Amino acid sequence: MTRIVKVGAAQLGPIQRSDSRASVVQRLLELLREAHAMACDVVVFPELALTTFFPRWYMEDQAEIDSFFEHEMPGPVTRPLFEEAAKLGIGFYLGYAELTVEEGKTRRFNTSILVDKQGRIVGKYRKIHLPGHAEHEPWRRFQHLEKRYFETGNLGFNVTRAYGGIIGMCICNDRRWPETYRVMGLQGVEMIMLGYNTPVHNPPAPVHDNLSHFHNQLVMQSGAYQNGTWVIGVAKSGCEEGCDMIGNSLIIAPSGETIGACTTLGDELAVARCDLDLCNSYKESVFNFARHREPQHYKMIVERKGVILPPEQAE
Numbered sequence: 262m263t264r265i266v267k268v269g270a271a272q273l274g275p276i277q278r279s280d281s282r283a284s285v286v287q288r289l290l291e292l293l294r295e296a297h298a299m300a301c302d303v304v305v306f307p308e309l310a311l312t313t314f315f316p317r318w319y320m321e322d323q324a325e326i327d328s329f330f331e332h333e334m335p336g337p338v339t340r341p342l343f344e345e346a347a348k349l350g351i352g353f354y355l356g357y358a359e360l361t362v363e364e365g366k367t368r369r370f371n372t373s374i375l376v377d378k379q380g381r382i383v384g385k386y387r388k389i390h391l392p393g394h395a396e397h398e399p400w401r402r403f404q405h406l407e408k409r410y411f412e413t414g415n416l417g418f419n420v421t422r423a424y425g426g427i428i429g430m431c432i433c434n435d436r437r438w439p440e441t442y443r444v445m446g447l448q449g450v451e452m453i454m455l456g457y458n459t460p461v462h463n464p465p466a467p468v469h470d471n472l473s474h475f476h477n478q479l480v481m482q483s484g485a486y487q488n489g490t491w492v493i494g495v496a497k498s499g500c501e502e503g504c505d506m507i508g509n510s511l512i513i514a515p516s517g518e519t520i521g522a523c524t525t526l527g528d529e530l531a532v533a534r535c536d537l538d539l540c541n542s543y544k545e546s547v548f549n550f551a552r553h554r555e556p557q558h559y560k561m562i563v564e565r566k567g568v569i570l571p572p573e574q575a576e
Contacts, residue, residue, distance in 0.1 A: 264425045264537040266452065268493055269296035269304040271353075272510040274527035275501035278313045282338045285311050289342055289355075292530055297349040299532050302378070302424055307497040308356035308388075308433045308456035309371065311339070314497065315358075316406040317504055319397040326410060330360035330369060334382070347380030352424065354493075356432060356456040358411075359387070371411045373430050373456060375421055384421035386430035387414030390438050401464040403504050418444040426451040426537040429490075433457035436494065437480050439487070446488030447550065451537045453490055455481075458497045461505040474509050478519065486517030489543030491535050499526035515540045 271292040276285055289306060296304045309315075315329040334357065335343045346353055352375070359372035371391070375384035391413060393405030418441060420429045429445035429452070436455055445453060459477060463469045469476070477494070485492040491514060498508030512521030512533040521533035547553075 266303065266424045266426065266535045266537060267299075267301045268452075268491075268512060268521075268533055268535050269299065269301040270493055270495045270510045270512050270521060270523065270531040270533075271296065271304045271306050272495055272508060272523040272525075272527075272529045272531070273307050273310060273497045274525075274529075275499040275506070276311075276313045276497065278315075278502055280313070282311050286338055286342055288528055290345055292528060293342065293345060293349070293351060293353065295530050296532070297351050299530070301351060301532060303352040303354070304530075305354045305454045305493045305495045306356065306456060307495050308373070308458050309358060310356050310456065310497065312358070313501055314458045314504070314506075316393065316410055317403040317502065319404050319406060319409075327360060327369075330358040332360050334359070334374060343376065343380040346376060346378070350378045352377045354430065354454040354456070369411055370414055371407065371432055372414075373432055373454075375423060375428060375430060375454070377423055383423050384419075384428065384430060385416060386419070386432065387412075387416050388432040388435060389414040389418070390434045390441070392434040398464075402462065403460070403464075405460075405464075420445055420448045420450050424452075429453045431455045433459065436484065436492075437476075439484065442484035442488045442490070442492075446490065446548075449544070450488065450490050451540045452493065452535065453484070454493045454495075456495050456497075459507045461507055473507050477507060477509050478511060481511060481513050482517040482519065485513045485515055486543070487548060489515045489540045489548050491515060491537070491540070496523075498523075515543050 356373040359370045371388035377383045391407045393407045395408040429450040435441045481492045481494045495510045508526045510523040521531040523529040523531045
């Protein structure tokens, strides 16, 4: 018996700074309804899907910065998305900027949530690998101030049992780091959902610009194959406030093969029928961690070279 999850990769075109959240939610609703019409079980939206990518501006006014954050989820503007999902019986992954109070301290994270078919939040992730810089760098064509506006995520790379399988989440730059996939792979992950906002131009390394699509696909395909998992990578794309973003939203099988993709730089839905049982042939053979993985030797090798693994990796 197969375990099929029909997934919609809901790419967004640019969101300008003047666009209201309400107008963006209407775009998300249109994609959600389109996915429902195609019998999807779940829709994956991009990173920071409710606003323009605000870390490209240097701001000092905290009130201005906080205007890009969600103080509750769902809130008054986003609630229609949850209600429509419950009405249609379809779930979603959503990325947004989260402002919360924990232990009396105001905290800000780059966050994603997993919502089930009843409109309930069943999983939350906070971005760990924050790229960019913390201080104003005026030589750049645009800023990338995630390290200024967000804290490093504090929830780890956990997995959630949902949609008949084991689901993981990550965000944007996380996809470039093998540890992201491996930590979830060690928990048996069968589908990783991730959203991103990736510019074509990389100011510190412009020689990489013409490889941006290749690198995007490379890391997700390798992560999928080496951990025997589906990977659903969904972009915000197009020219947003003068910054070109790559798009290139992909649905990747546990074999590492791309089986679905968006081909434009606008709002677009790519759909694929994902059999979670396809993960088994990789998890039980080439990447059978219990049989073939040798973490004790990794520790030995790095200690010989004078490198000390952090406790969670020093198995």
